[in-house]
Amino acid sequence: MNKFIKISEENKFIDNEITELQIGKEVEVFGMVHNTRITKWGGFIILRKAKGLLQTVLQNESSEIFGIDGKKIKVNELSRESAVKIVGIVNKANIKDVSVYYKTLEITVKSIQVLSIPNTDNLIDVTSLSYESEANFTFKLDNRQITLRNTRDIAIFKISSLISKAFVDYLNSKSFTQIYTPKIVSAGAEGGANIFELEYFGKKAFLAQSPQFYKQICVGVFERVFEIAPVYRAEKHSTSRHLNEYISIDLEMGFIKDHNDIMRFEAEILRYVLEQIGENCKHELAVLNATLPKLPYEIPVYRLSEVHEVLHQHYSDKLSQDHRGEPDLAPEEEVFICDYASKEFNSDFVFVTHFPRKHRAFYSMDDPNDPELTLSFDLLMKGREITSGSQRIHDENQYRIKMLDLGMNPDNFKFYLDTFKNGMPPHGGLAIGLERLTAGILNIQNVKEASLFPRDINRITP
Amino acid sequence: MNKFIKISEENKFIDNEITELQIGKEVEVFGMVHNTRITKWGGFIILRKAKGLLQTVLQNESSEIFGIDGKKIKVNELSRESAVKIVGIVNKANIKDVSVYYKTLEITVKSIQVLSIPNTDNLIDVTSLSYESEANFTFKLDNRQITLRNTRDIAIFKISSLISKAFVDYLNSKSFTQIYTPKIVSAGAEGGANIFELEYFGKKAFLAQSPQFYKQICVGVFERVFEIAPVYRAEKHSTSRHLNEYISIDLEMGFIKDHNDIMRFEAEILRYVLEQIGENCKHELAVLNATLPKLPYEIPVYRLSEVHEVLHQHYSDKLSQDHRGEPDLAPEEEVFICDYASKEFNSDFVFVTHFPRKHRAFYSMDDPNDPELTLSFDLLMKGREITSGSQRIHDENQYRIKMLDLGMNPDNFKFYLDTFKNGMPPHGGLAIGLERLTAGILNIQNVKEASLFPRDINRITP
Numbered sequence: 001m002n003k004f005i006k007i008s009e010e011n012k013f014i015d016n017e018i019t020e021l022q023i024g025k026e027v028e029v030f031g032m033v034h035n036t037r038i039t040k041w042g043g044f045i046i047l048r049k050a051k052g053l054l055q056t057v058l059q060n061e062s063s064e065i066f067g068i069d070g071k072k073i074k075v076n077e078l079s080r081e082s083a084v085k086i087v088g089i090v091n092k093a094n095i096k097d098v099s100v101y102y103k104t105l106e107i108t109v110k111s112i113q114v115l116s117i118p119n120t121d122n123l124i125d126v127t128s129l130s131y132e133s134e135a136n137f138t139f140k141l142d143n144r145q146i147t148l149r150n151t152r153d154i155a156i157f158k159i160s161s162l163i164s165k166a167f168v169d170y171l172n173s174k175s176f177t178q179i180y181t182p183k184i185v186s187a188g189a190e191g192g193a194n195i196f197e198l199e200y201f202g203k204k205a206f207l208a209q210s211p212q213f214y215k216q217i218c219v220g221v222f223e224r225v226f227e228i229a230p231v232y233r234a235e236k237h238s239t240s241r242h243l244n245e246y247i248s249i250d251l252e253m254g255f256i257k258d259h260n261d262i263m264r265f266e267a268e269i270l271r272y273v274l275e276q277i278g279e280n281c282k283h284e285l286a287v288l289n290a291t292l293p294k295l296p297y298e299i300p301v302y303r304l305s306e307v308h309e310v311l312h313q314h315y316s317d318k319l320s321q322d323h324r325g326e327p328d329l330a331p332e333e334e335v336f337i338c339d340y341a342s343k344e345f346n347s348d349f350v351f352v353t354h355f356p357r358k359h360r361a362f363y364s365m366d367d368p369n370d371p372e373l374t375l376s377f378d379l380l381m382k383g384r385e386i387t388s389g390s391q392r393i394h395d396e397n398q399y400r401i402k403m404l405d406l407g408m409n410p411d412n413f414k415f416y417l418d419t420f421k422n423g424m425p426p427h428g429g430l431a432i433g434l435e436r437l438t439a440g441i442l443n444i445q446n447v448k449e450a451s452l453f454p455r456d457i458n459r460i461t462p
Numbered sequence: 463m464n465k466f467i468k469i470s471e472e473n474k475f476i477d478n479e480i481t482e483l484q485i486g487k488e489v490e491v492f493g494m495v496h497n498t499r500i501t502k503w504g505g506f507i508i509l510r511k512a513k514g515l516l517q518t519v520l521q522n523e524s525s526e527i528f529g530i531d532g533k534k535i536k537v538n539e540l541s542r543e544s545a546v547k548i549v550g551i552v553n554k555a556n557i558k559d560v561s562v563y564y565k566t567l568e569i570t571v572k573s574i575q576v577l578s579i580p581n582t583d584n585l586i587d588v589t590s591l592s593y594e595s596e597a598n599f600t601f602k603l604d605n606r607q608i609t610l611r612n613t614r615d616i617a618i619f620k621i622s623s624l625i626s627k628a629f630v631d632y633l634n635s636k637s638f639t640q641i642y643t644p645k646i647v648s649a650g651a652e653g654g655a656n657i658f659e660l661e662y663f664g665k666k667a668f669l670a671q672s673p674q675f676y677k678q679i680c681v682g683v684f685e686r687v688f689e690i691a692p693v694y695r696a697e698k699h700s701t702s703r704h705l706n707e708y709i710s711i712d713l714e715m716g717f718i719k720d721h722n723d724i725m726r727f728e729a730e731i732l733r734y735v736l737e738q739i740g741e742n743c744k745h746e747l748a749v750l751n752a753t754l755p756k757l758p759y760e761i762p763v764y765r766l767s768e769v770h771e772v773l774h775q776h777y778s779d780k781l782s783q784d785h786r787g788e789p790d791l792a793p794e795e796e797v798f799i800c801d802y803a804s805k806e807f808n809s810d811f812v813f814v815t816h817f818p819r820k821h822r823a824f825y826s827m828d829d830p831n832d833p834e835l836t837l838s839f840d841l842l843m844k845g846r847e848i849t850s851g852s853q854r855i856h857d858e859n860q861y862r863i864k865m866l867d868l869g870m871n872p873d874n875f876k877f878y879l880d881t882f883k884n885g886m887p888p889h890g891g892l893a894i895g896l897e898r899l900t901a902g903i904l905n906i907q908n909v910k911e912a913s914l915f916p917r918d919i920n921r922i923t924p
Binding site: 003004005006014015017030031032048049050051079080081082083085115116117118119123124143145146148149153154157158160161164165168172174175176177178179180181182183184185186196197198199200201203205207214217218220221222223224229230232234236244245247254255260261263264265267268297298299300301351394395396415416418419421422423424425426434452453455457458460461462 | 465466467468476477479492493494510511512513541542543544545547577578579580581585586605607608610611615616619620622623626627630634636637638639640641642643644645646647648658659660661662663665667669676679680682683684685686691692694696698706707709716717722723725726727729730759760761762763813856857858877878880881883884885886887888896914915917919920922923924
């Protein structure tokens with residue numbers, strides 16, 4: 001006969017967590033041996049657990065260690081990266097080591113049972129990896145499946161996970177619906193050649209460069225939507241700022257007055273996200289020696305043309321050339337305007353608005369006061385663009401006219417244009433790159449460090 | 463000079479929500495005209511808003527309507543799917559119409575300002591779409607960008623969004639880290655020919671069939687991980703159960719005893735998810751006329767071989783053939799074992815375990831008591847598989863032996879196998895299809911209805 005899976009039975013396994021309530025009690029704890037330090041009197045075994053590192057203390061006399069075959073072994077036979085079950089007593093502690101998560105508790109070991117062992121030939125030491133040299137960085141990425149086990153990387157992705165959750169929580173609280181839209185698409189939303197192509201049952205298809213069309217469509221359905229999902233850019237460069245596959249946090253909302261509503265909303269979201277990191281990731285920030293960026297209650301906003309002017313006035317000795325009149329921000333301008341905003345306004349964030357219509361995606365609303373410009377913005381943070389957004393066109397005829405004007409064929413976008421034909425509210429939205437946001441918040445130079453398994457022109461493994 | 467985006471300023475736009483606190487007060491509300499009903503004394507205009515439908519009441523004498531050009535229009539000139547701003551008074555109401563979200567409030571209209579209008583030629587009536595005929599279903603999918611605006615679809619995807627959030631909340635509370643892993647990969651995890659291929663800067667690459675390799679790798683880093691992301695199956699059939707791109711809720715955790723720990727955990731998660739739907743989606747369940755599935759505290763569990771036996775005993779008159787000895791569940795068996803579990807145990811869920819190793823993915827742990835079987839399971843719900851899971855192999859050598867035995871070349875999986883070489887805890891996990899789970903919970907026959915923009919062998923638009 002059959003048996004049953006019982007939901008209500010005590011589930012020690014799932015909730016297994018060490019807390020101060022257990023001080024003085026015997027517990028079972030599971031983890032990977034992250035590091036060991038052997039002393040005359042016994043030593044320390046540092047366990048890597050779901051929340052972080054836990055210190056356990058060996059007593060030379062009374063702590064017993066059993067190998068994977070059940071036979072007793074010596075402490076120097078216990079390899080790093082072994083999986084173990086430890087039985088011991090929870091004790092109060094006051095641990096200074098910044099890498100240890102459990103600061104106020106430690107386990108005095110009675111016994112250790114080894115559950116699995118690594119192949120100790122050429123074991124990669126995850127405790128000593130540094131990012132300092134280019135060679136090390138390549139080695140780290142080439143062996144990402146193992147090198148991620150160091151405390152610095154763990155802290156980065158714990159914070160990345162929390163950022164994702166903070167967006168979900170905040171946007172749900174503001175009546176947003178989370179959507180999942182296809183990444184296999186029949187037409188690119190951002191135009192250009194930077195698109196991956198695939199064969200889809202004999203038809204030509206593409207990998208979505210953004211969920212732009214779909215999130216706009218969904219504004220007509222749900223009024224406020226967001227998506228957190230991968231997007232694909234077939235850009236042929238390998239820089240510290242680009243990934244060919246990255247996670248885009250996209251939102252789109254109806255009934256805005258103009259792009260300022262979106263910018264204001266983004267500022268509020270970022271405040272919430274930073275607060276959440278500050279409250280919940282103190283340990284991870286300490287491991288990374290990171291302080292949260294300065295987000296003042298008043299974030300400076302410049303038109304693109306003003307950025308050119310301001311930098312010409314104040315940074316002409318540092319600029320490689322005069323950028324006035326250019327249709328976009330030069331990379332050096334992104335750096336200098338952030339420097340300026342930091343010094344003048346104590347802000348690590350600065351909005352830049354009113355990009356020219358010919359250099360902005362076709363769906364951006366033209367500025368009624370200057371039809372050469374658009375109601376668009378970028379948000380820069382510490383020298384790097386982390387967001388693009390705009391008010392969008394919501395009228396079918398305006399789309400057709402602008403598409404023809406930009407040399408596009410409206411017939412290639414039938415289902416998209418049909419949406420507007422059937423009525424759409426005024427709306428706008430933005431996209432934030434999760435990796436760039438994480439890297440920016442944590443002062444990480446190369447955005448690849450904020451991607452678990454980065455994809456660039458040379459890299460599809462691991 | 464520049465201006466500022468001020469975070470602290472009153473943000474009526476973002477928090478704009480109608481509540482009982484506003485009864486008797488004048489408010490501005492925004493929405494799409496979902497439906498209108500004109501009477502002699504005035505009539506009703508039903509607005510579609512972010513949370514759902516809101517009833518507004520026209521007074522023939524005193525309600526003024528202004529067209530998009532600012533000129534006064536008559537109520538019969540106000541088209542459905544216009545975007546409007548309404549100024550009016552909040553009144554108490556007691557609305558019976560199941561499709562209306564705001565049941566206790568309505569707005570008595572002072573004025574309506576039209577903000578945008580549809581092209582009224584061939585406007586699709588989203589209020590009257592039915593799913594009853596195959597032709598209608600094809601029409602609905604072909605025009606998904608518009609037909610989603612009906613209240614039934616909105617309810618489905620509100621619940622789908624909540625399911626996604628419930629997983630995020632629950633798994634975070636159990637120390638899981640949310641991960642985002644690449645969908646452009648160098649090798650398929652599930653084997654077989656059902657994989658989409660693409661060219662990646664001159665190299666051959668694939669779209670991930672599952673995040674299997676990456677989530678296992680991440681168990682070595684974070685111990686407990688989950689991912690909610692698209693996966694791709696190049697299966698050449700178009701059925702009511704399959705999608706070529708779908709959202710997989712994947713989780714993977716270390717230090718399990720065996721697959722039973724994963725099954726027990728899944729039961730607890732599902733209980734939480736159903737509770738959340740019951741609490742937060744009463745309106746949507748009513749719109750769909752759906753009752754939540756029966757999830758008893760004891761969920762029946764059968765070995766695959768037992769399912770064959772039980773159905774042979776009790777359903778031989780209904781079975782098209784004798785399935786005893788077969789290496790998998792036949793589709794009709796999925797239906798009948800669920801029927802049996804419902805009648806015998808009052809459960810809409812049933813676990814099936816111990817699938818043969820030759821018919822299960824190579825990473826499944828072999829059963830120590832019968833090496834022809836694996837420590838694997840499926841969870842069936844109302845006649846359909848919604849989950850596959852198992853304990854995984856965690857030893858490099860066991861992987862190599864099994865791969866060779868199954869005719870695979872271990873050299874093609876180097877980065878994956880290197881993970882185990884560097885030590886891995888005993889672990890296991892599962893994958894749940896979000897669309898199948900949503901469809902199952904809501905008693906929806908075709909899984910495509912639970913995908914915003916479904917992809918099948920014939921469909922890459924909209």
